[in-house]
Amino acid sequence: MGNSALKMEISSDWGSAEIAVLKVSGFLDFSGIAMLSKFFDRIAEEKWSYVIVDLVGLEAMCSAALGEFMGYRKRFVERGGSLVFAGLSGNIRSKLTLLGANKIFSFYQDVRSAINAYKWDYKKQSKSVAISFPADLALVPPIRQFASRLVRQKGYSVKDAFRIETIVDEVCNNAVEHGLGGAENTVDVRMSVDKEKIDINVSNKSAPEKVAVLRELTKPQTRGTGNHVGTDDKRGRGLALIRMLSNDMDVDITEHGTTVHVIKLREE
Amino acid sequence: MDLIFPYTISVRLPSDLEIIPSIRKFVSEVLQVSGFSAKFAFRSEIIIDAICNNAITHGSAGNADNEVELACVIHRDRVEVVVKDSGGSPADIEKLKEAVRRNRLGLPLPDYEAGGMGLEIVKLLSETIDITVDENNVTSIHVVRKREDA
Amino acid sequence: METQIQITCEEIAGKANARIVRFVGDLDATNVDYVTEQITNYFSDGLVKIVADFKQLRYVNSTGLGVLLHFNKSAKERGGCFKIANLNENVYEIIEIIGAASLLDIYDELNEAVAALN
Numbered sequence: 089m090g091n092s093a094l095k096m097e098i099s100s101d102w103g104s105a106e107i108a109v110l111k112v113s114g115f116l117d118f119s120g121i122a123m124l125s126k127f128f129d130r131i132a133e134e135k136w137s138y139v140i141v142d143l144v145g146l147e148a149m150c151s152a153a154l155g156e157f158m159g160y161r162k163r164f165v166e167r168g169g170s171l172v173f174a175g176l177s178g179n180i181r182s183k184l185t186l187l188g189a190n191k192i193f194s195f196y197q198d199v200r201s202a203i204n205a206y207k208w209d210y211k212k213q214s215k216s217v218a219i220s221f222p223a224d225l226a227l228v229p230p231i232r233q234f235a236s237r238l239v240r241q242k243g244y245s246v247k248d249a250f251r252i253e254t255i256v257d258e259v260c261n262n263a264v265e266h267g268l269g270g271a272e273n274t275v276d277v278r279m280s281v282d283k284e285k286i287d288i289n290v291s292n293k294s295a296p297e298k299v300a301v302l303r304e305l306t307k308p309q310t311r312g313t314g315n316h317v318g319t320d321d322k323r324g325r326g327l328a329l330i331r332m333l334s335n336d337m338d339v340d341i342t343e344h345g346t347t348v349h350v351i352k353l354r355e356e
Numbered sequence: 357m358d359l360i361f362p363y364t365i366s367v368r369l370p371s372d373l374e375i376i377p378s379i380r381k382f383v384s385e386v387l388q389v390s391g392f393s394a395k396f397a398f399r400s401e402i403i404i405d406a407i408c409n410n411a412i413t414h415g416s417a418g419n420a421d422n423e424v425e426l427a428c429v430i431h432r433d434r435v436e437v438v439v440k441d442s443g444g445s446p447a448d449i450e451k452l453k454e455a456v457r458r459n460r461l462g463l464p465l466p467d468y469e470a471g472g473m474g475l476e477i478v479k480l481l482s483e484t485i486d487i488t489v490d491e492n493n494v495t496s497i498h499v500v501r502k503r504e505d506a
Numbered sequence: 507m508e509t510q511i512q513i514t515c516e517e518i519a520g521k522a523n524a525r526i527v528r529f530v531g532d533l534d535a536t537n538v539d540y541v542t543e544q545i546t547n548y549f550s551d552g553l554v555k556i557v558a559d560f561k562q563l564r565y566v567n568s569t570g571l572g573v574l575l576h577f578n579k580s581a582k583e584r585g586g587c588f589k590i591a592n593l594n595e596n597v598y599e600i601i602e603i604i605g606a607a608s609l610l611d612i613y614d615e616l617n618e619a620v621a622a623l624n
Contacts (some may be wrong), residue, residue, distance in 0.1 A: 103421065178542065178576040185546040195539050197373060198413065204372045215375065218368040219382075224359050230385035237378040241510075271363050374536055377510050398565070398596040405567045409535060473568035473604065480603050 091115035092147055096127050100136065102203055106169060106210075108136035109199055113145025116153045124153060128160050137169030138210070140202040144175030151187055158192060169210070170194070174202045208242075214282035215242070220274040223264045223292060232257040235279055235288075242281055245356035251333045252286055252352055258326040259290040259348045266302060267292030267345065285335075288350045296343035306339045359390055362431040368423050371416040371442065373409065380404040383428055383437075390430050392503060399481050400435060400501060406474030407439045407497050414448040415441025415495050434483075434502040443493040452495065456487050511537045511563075513544045523586070524555035524623050526616070530562040533570035541570075545577050554586025557619045561592040571606055578610055587611060591619035 094114040102109060108131055116124070131139060141157065143149075161171035174196040176184065181195065196202035207213035217238065221227045236253040240246070256277070263275045273293045280287040294302065306327060331337055336351040365386055369375050383404050384397040392400075408424060416422040422442035429436040444452075455475045478499060479485055486498045511531035518524045525548060533541060548556060556577070566574070574590070581588040591613040593601070601607050613619035 178573065178580075181539065181542050182546045182549075182576075182580065185543050186550045190543050197535060197539070200371070200412075200416070201373055204370075204374070215370050215372065216368075217370070217375065217379075220364075220366045222360070222363045222365075224363075226359055226389045227365070227386060230382050230389060233385060234378055234382040237381060238375070241374060241378055271360060377532060377534060377536055395596060399600075401565065402567060402600060405534065409567075409569075473571065477568055477600070477604055 094120040096123060106137045109140045109142050111142040115147050117150045118152050121153055121156055124156055137164055137167040138206050139164055139171045140199055141173050142175050142199050143173055143180055146180055154187055154189055172202050174199045212283050214280040216280040218278045220276045222271045223267050223269050223273055223275050225264050228257060228260045231260055231277060239281055239286060244354055248354055248356055255330050255333050255350055255352060258330050262326055263290050263292035267294050285351055285353045291345055291347040293345040299341055299343055302341045362429055365428045367426045371412045371422040371424055373412055376405055376408050396503060403437060403478050403481055403499055406478045409474055411439050411441035415444040434500055437499045438496055440496045444495060449489055449493060449495055453487060456485055518620060521623055523552055525553045526557045526559055528559040532565035534567045535569040538569055538573045542573055549584060554581055554584040555623050556588050558590045559592050559616050560590055563597060566597050575609060589613060589619040591616040
């Protein structure tokens with residue numbers, strides 16, 4: 089079987105002015121380095137600082153070519169960005185790992201994952217997930233564990249994740265206990281996590297006549313005397329705990345329902 | 357409190373592969389608190405994994421800011437999973453349709469290493485799988501899986 | 507980023523080029539890169555006979571399966587092997603359902619897999 093001819097192509101319409109994708113396919117050996125250098129000269133002339141090298145159609149790469157990529161990467165790091173690889177096949181990944189490239193370059197499954205990582209690391213973009221579920225306490229444990237996994241996956245510490253899990257648990261339990269039941273009255277949870285914080289919004293529908301009672305229940309305890317609450321006051325205890333664990337919290341109660349908004353900063 | 361069936365859990369998630377493990381485990385736990393066996397939950401996890409993976413990889417027209425919608429309708433005897441992407445390329449949609457149509461029997465084994473096994477697993481693990489595409493190339497995959505002992 | 511999988515390695519007495527590699531967690535599209543790196547490192551260190559202990563591998567999807575087949579092939583190309591032992595029932599069934607059980611070198615018990623090393 090003959091080697092496929094080397095092909096390269098640059099694209100920049102990836103929704104971010106700093107990002108360029110260089111697609112390299114075929115057989116990249118020593119003879120292809122001149123072509124690579126020509127393409128990187130072109131990239132260097134532009135304002136791009138984050139270059140994703142898409143290797144999805146690459147059949148082989150020689151160590152000299154990898155050395156070239158290392159040099160180019162340095163250039164983009166100096167511009168405040170980087171050069172990363174995406175779309176590596178099992179064979180190419182093994183080869184590059186053997187050459188130690190994994191210690192220098194980030195590898196991503198596809199171009200999209202590389203762009204997502206860029207936005208997270210460089211643009212502090214948040215990831216948002218919205219979940220709607222019927223008001224039933226049985227469904228709260230899966231929701232709170234989801235919140236914990238979400239932030240752990242994004243690099244938050246076990247301790248931060250545990251506190252976030254507790255906050256989500258308390259807010260959702262309150263929403264289920266004090267909201268309207270039935271399949272049509274869902275509890276809506278939205279979690280937006282970025283590098284520095286998680287923003288949690290939980291809404292439930294409630295009976296209009298309960299507004300006054302709920303407002304009374306959700307009043308903050310007097311500051312300075314501690315957050316102690318009556319031992320038989322479940323709602324109050326939950327809210328006090330959320331206040332203690334979070335950095336900001338507000339409750340919006342209308343005749344349509346209640347929305348609790350909590351911000352928890354990443355501590356570790 | 358007893359859950360009232362059927363009920364729906366809906367999730368909007370970013371079109372980002374990283375999120376899939378948390379989502380599929382979430383659904384697995386929801387199924388288990390709804391009385392389904394650990395084995396049923398595990399197999400459903402494989403289904404969620406594959407179709408979300410597909411929606412994110414092929415169904416978002418290259419835009420990382422898009423969202424994928426997942427809805428699980430949980431009945432006593434079955435679960436319906438609907439995953440809607442944000443609009444893929446016509447070529448990807450054709451490939452997907454072809455993959456869904458392909459007869460399970462006499463199926464030539466695809467190249468595992470190159471990927472593309474996901475949908476084949478979904479077909480093997482579900483009762484039905486349907487695909488609809490709207491005028492904006494938004495694709496919905498609808499999978500039904502019945503409880504084994506139903 | 508937290509990976510969903512942990513890999514640890516253990517020597518096997520009397521077999522210098524073999525290792526028991528324990529997988530703990532989930533093997534999926536989000537961590538095949540990491541797993542490939544680890545296993546490839548073993549191969550490049552001459553550890554081409556691997557016994558993978560899946561006792562605590564909770565989950566594997568099609569991407570994960572692809573990478574296991576790759577290890578199997580890659581180890582054989584280097585004159586070694588990639589044996590898998592102790593699979594949990596759920597994981598084994600998925601491998602079986604899609605017809606990959608016969609393509610992998612699978613053992614019920616870890617000691618059987620170790621004994622089969624030559």
